[in-house]
Amino acid sequence: MSKKISVGFVNTQKTAGRSSKIPVVLRLQNRSKLPVANMIIEIEYYNTLDGDKNTMKINTPLYPDDVQYLTLHVSAKHYGTVRMNIKRCRIVDMLKLFKIRVSTDAASRLFGESTFTIVPDYIPIENNIANYAEMGLETDDYSKTSKGDDPSEIFDIHEYHDGDKINRIHWKLTAKQDKTMVKDYSLPISNSIVLMADLNLDTNTDDYMLVYDTLVEAIASISYYLIENDTPHKVVWYDKKKDLSEVVNVTDEESARLLISLLLQASVYDEPDLSMINYINEPERYKCGHLMYFSPAYNSNLSGAMNDNDLAFRYSYMLITNKKKDDVINDEFAEVVNVTAKHVAESIQEICL
Incomplete structure (x- = not known):
């Protein structure tokens, strides 16, 4: 009978904040015609940073020829990647006299491991940001959204507007299009x-x-x-x-x-x-x-x-x-x-x- 039972995680990877309760869903399938009075599922979980392992036990009946879903809500104290794996599954009779172990292959037939990453919650800050653009920093990267004063890279070319600098006029393009075109230089940013x-x-x-x-x-x-x-x-x-x-x-x-x-x-x-x-x-x-x-x-x-x-x-x-x-x-x-x-x-x- 144990060969007709499979257990696995449905959601094998998730990302959540430290303050959230993370829903982890188990899928249980009993393909036999007989019910299971009680199945004990042992789940091991740990943060990969410290490797400190903990175990939780779940007791549940299984209905014949049926698929069930159990949702566990878990949380974590620290940032990092938390791994959960199905350590052991056992079938227990009504009187708890006999225990039959579900084979590893059957227990892992779907997904025997689930991971979720605990990411930092957003903390609002309002610090001043200095402008390092005019310090002559060397860089191969330039802003895609803001113009600057680095002539080694052109950010954009547009028609002349009042206030544009005369030394930014693109003379060749102006001659071709018969209207005054101006270059915007790029803003070096990556090494700021x-x-x-x-x-x-x-x-x-x-x-x-x-x-x-x-x-x-x-x-x-x-x-x-x-x-x-x-x-x-x-x-x-x-x-x-x-x-x-x-x-x-x-x-x-x-x-x-x-x-x-x-x-x-x-x-x-x-x-x-x-x-x-x-x-x-x-x-x-x-x-x-x-x-x-x-x-x-x-x-x-x-x-x-x-x-x-x-x-x-x-x-x-x-x-x-x-x-x-x-x-x-x-x-x-x-x-x-x-x-x-x-x-x-x-x-x-x-x-x-």
């Missing part, structure tokens, strides 16, 4: 602001997941805010598995969502400042306007290394902590900002991006 994540976490401490949440939340909030204000930027972190710096150009909402997805998949490590060390050693990198370094630990030598390698015009050391700190760290090269768990917006509200 770089957000860098140091995923060095001490997994032996009780609060490291909270620190991780705060780091991801801070980067996500600033990144979303920059995109809302038409400010493309880069986000960088070190990928330990690939042994290289991962760089994401965030230019719109779609790339912002991709950034969060990739960042949540990145593994943490126990060596400090690998993101910055690898970034400094990259053979090709451009100087940016503002480098914001998000790290759970302060290294007084690191800002000096940033400055010595001429990585940016401005540096902000975003120190991630789970407790409010009143003490202010004075750094010669960087503005040090304490970013406190559950108080991200309040922590960063004074900084000019």
Whole structure:
């Protein structure tokens, strides 16, 4: 009889916020003509970041020759990818004297695993954004929505309007069309602001997941805010598995969502400042306007290394902590900002991006 029973997840992948209840649907099918008084389904679930496994048990009858759907509402405390898999299924008689195990193949006939990603909730911020367009930053990327003053790339060509600069007239096109045509130059943007994540976490401490949440939340909030204000930027972190710096150009909402997805998949490590060390050693990198370094630990030598390698015009050391700190760290090269768990917006509200 157990061979005629199959159990699996219907929705195998979902994305949700940390505050939401996520519906996870199980599909149960009994292809036999006999009912099952009670079936025990054991589901194992864990966040891939810490691997801390938990188990839940579901008891349900199965009707003969029928398909049933059970909806579980689950939530997660921390950001990241949560995996659920069907660990074991057993049929139990009415008196609970006998237990028959449903074979692994039968239990996995549909989908024996479901994953859902817990993404940061949107945190509104209202910071000032500095204009780095006139700092002579080198870049190969230009705004698709805003014009600027970089003559190396043409943003648009249009008919002359009052106020247009004479030196922007496109003389060849004007001669061809018998009307005055003007060039709009492009706005270099990708290297204006770089957000860098140091995923060095001490997994032996009780609060490291909270620190991780705060780091991801801070980067996500600033990144979303920059995109809302038409400010493309880069986000960088070190990928330990690939042994290289991962760089994401965030230019719109779609790339912002991709950034969060990739960042949540990145593994943490126990060596400090690998993101910055690898970034400094990259053979090709451009100087940016503002480098914001998000790290759970302060290294007084690191800002000096940033400055010595001429990585940016401005540096902000975003120190991630789970407790409010009143003490202010004075750094010669960087503005040090304490970013406190559950108080991200309040922590960063004074900084000019």
